[in-house]
Amino acid sequence: MINVSKYKNIVLDFDGVILDANRERKQNMKLVLDENLNQELSNLTFDYFSKNPGISRNILLGKFIKDELILKKVLKQYYTLNLSTLHNCNLVKGVEEFIIKFYKSKKIFVLTGADEEEVKNLVKKKKLNKYIFYLGGGPKSKIQHLKELQLEKQTIFFGDSRYDNFTASEYKFDFVFVNGYTNTKEKNLEYSLIGKVKDFSGLV
Numbered sequence: 001m002i003n004v005s006k007y008k009n010i011v012l013d014f015d016g017v018i019l020d021a022n023r024e025r026k027q028n029m030k031l032v033l034d035e036n037l038n039q040e041l042s043n044l045t046f047d048y049f050s051k052n053p054g055i056s057r058n059i060l061l062g063k064f065i066k067d068e069l070i071l072k073k074v075l076k077q078y079y080t081l082n083l084s085t086l087h088n089c090n091l092v093k094g095v096e097e098f099i100i101k102f103y104k105s106k107k108i109f110v111l112t113g114a115d116e117e118e119v120k121n122l123v124k125k126k127k128l129n130k131y132i133f134y135l136g137g138g139p140k141s142k143i144q145h146l147k148e149l150q151l152e153k154q155t156i157f158f159g160d161s162r163y164d165n166f167t168a169s170e171y172k173f174d175f176v177f178v179n180g181y182t183n184t185k186e187k188n189l190e191y192s193l194i195g196k197v198k199d200f201s202g203l204v
Contacts, residue, residue, distance in 0.1 A: 014112035054163035056138035094200030
């Protein structure tokens with residue numbers, strides 16, 4: 001049993017932890033890449049994007065798209081498409097109740113590899129913004145945000161990717177793997193975790 005009450009801070013990833021948006025994001029990225037790149041480059045870029053969730057899109061796409069104008073165009077189109085579609089995605093089961101339960105006694109931080117303004121918009125549409133102490137997103141990495149925040153060790157981190165697991169390990173936070181909305185397998189996590197949950201229904 002995961003005892004959330006003993007922690008001072010709760011860190012939540014966004015896609016796959018708060019919003020069930022991983023599938024929709026991939027579909028949107030595929031559409032935008034196919035529209036702007038040749039098929040081979042589109043496939044290579046999409047494959048890398050899909051296999052590295054949690055990392056800023058600027059970094060992932062910049063590895064393959066070397067033309068700055070095309071990169072900016074892809075990023076802008078992806079941002080616009082996400083804003084028009086992701087608000088239709090459902091919240092992860094139990095997460096709203098979980099956040100409301102703990103926001104008065106804990107500081108709740110949302111850290112995402114997705115664009116910060118985009119996620120702030122989505123959080124506001126889902127009416128969760130008043131419960132969140134801090135929201136940090138791309139183009140800054142989660143590591144960069146945490147370096148600035150300097151949180152105490154009494155922090156629990158809920159994530160759904162290898163990068164989340166790595167980030168929690170870097171700061172010696174207890175990590176919980178949220179596995180109900182992700183393609184990441186537990187066997188692919190490289191660092192320790194204190195537990196795993198499909199969603200938040202058992203924590204509220």
